[in-house]
């Protein structure tokens with residue numbers, strides 16, 4: 472990186488907070504994207520760690536004037552290459568903006584700086600409050616700014632939706648350096664166009680989020696986890712809408728093939744608790760204000776599943792039993808990790824999941840690829856792992872992937888439900904959007920970032 476750029480950044484943040492030595496920068500150049508898909512990072516980068524929105528404003532004014540690309544980095548847990556700097560430029564890490572600004576229990580809201588991690592947030596709420604924040608993408612190293620920028624989802628969307636449903640206000644530094652405050656501690660707010668929601672899910676391409684106010688909820692005291700086993704995917708899938716229609720809204724409803732659950736458990740040195748028949752399992756996570764409510768909803772779920780020919784059910788009540796099931800579910804990726812080409816993030820309308828599963832099974836057979844499917848079934852969000860061949864992408868990888876996307880779109884689905892477009896999914900934007908829709912998106916990008924300095928190559932070129 473040119474000396475004059477490094478010198479200018481040092482003047483803004485101080486020399487302790489600028490890294491240009493490659494060995495020190497390595498940890499800032501990549502994220503958690505599958506290795507076979509990861510875009511190449513530009514080693515001609517400089518990492519800067521500002522300590523305030525004002526410093527970020529100065530950095531952006533400088534970068535905008537000199538047309539230097541800026542890639543924003545949160546926790547680096549993204550899986551679509553969003554935080555990977557593919558052009559020579561500045562990597563801007565939010566890690567020093569890590570303060571909890573205000574826990575406002577009267578308004579049931581919390582305001583945090585963008586670099587606060589999910590783990591930090593959970594710790595503060597766990598120890599200091601009766602309130603909780605429901606969004607949980609698998610890796611607690613994710614930062615709140617990154618979770619807003621990716622509109623993160625996770626397992627608990629059945630009851631609590633996605634990040635977008637809980638962001639009330641943001642402080643954002645625009646690529647031109649202005650600091651703006653969007654939204655407020657409001658339940659209703661209809662004034663003008665909604666710039667707050669433009670920023671959510673914008674993946675570091677429209678502005679840098681420096682502070683967020685999030686909605687909190689009363690903690691439910693009683694939690695339980697239910698595993699219900701079926702012989703067929705279709706019977707398992709068909710039971711889910713009936714449960715929701717009957718007014719039971721679990722925190723999460725997860726789907727796993729038994730073989731996946733057993734392998735994941737084995738890798739952890741544990742045992743999958745459902746072993747009394749069946750080949751697929753649904754995991755229901757429940758939280759209720761009363762013990763009676765927890766038991767009666769668990770019983771109702773079991774009764775409904777029995778009508779769909781479930782063959783077994785177990786209820787985990789102790790914290791240890793529940794943790795064991797969740798750990799195994801979280802490790803579903805583990806046994807396949809070394810041989811996954813791509814972990815897709817497709818979603819379809821929930822009612823079409825059984826047909827979607829059938830179509831994916833047919834494609835798996837046609838291409839002779841042992842596609843593993845699991846996921847957030849009540850959200851229609853299925854993660855399909857396309858397997859590699861001897862550590863490489865299979866020759867038919869692009870063709871198969873496109874067929875899977877087209878299958879999802881046929882049912883009114885989406886290429887990416889929660890991971891984002893990033894750098895690895897943008898090629899398929901024209902599959903999902905019309906030319907006119909993409910043109911409007913380009914105009915929006917232009918309006919925020921006229922010189923195109925923010926996160927080049929992400930969402931669109």
Ligand SMILES: Cc1cc2nc3c(=O)[nH]c(=O)nc-3n(C[C@H](O)[C@H](O)[C@H](O)COP(=O)(O)OP(=O)(O)OC[C@H]3O[C@@H](n4cnc5c(N)ncnc54)[C@H](O)[C@@H]3O)c2cc1C
Pocket residue numbers: 502503542543544545546547548549550552553554565585607608609610612613614615616617618619620621622623624625626674675676678679680681889890926929
């Ligand atoms: C094991 C594992 C499980 C996961 N499970 C889920 C899941 O269930 N659901 C889900 O939704 N995701 C999941 N993810 C993906 C990931 O955790 C989320 O996308 C997360 O929200 C990313 O946050 P981050 O801080 O790590 O962002 P990063 O990876 O650092 O960045 C992601 C994008 O946001 C931008 N960005 C980051 N911070 C800011 C900011 N302050 N201002 C503007 N732009 C910013 C970056 O430029 C980049 O484009 C998982 C990841 C892993 C590794």
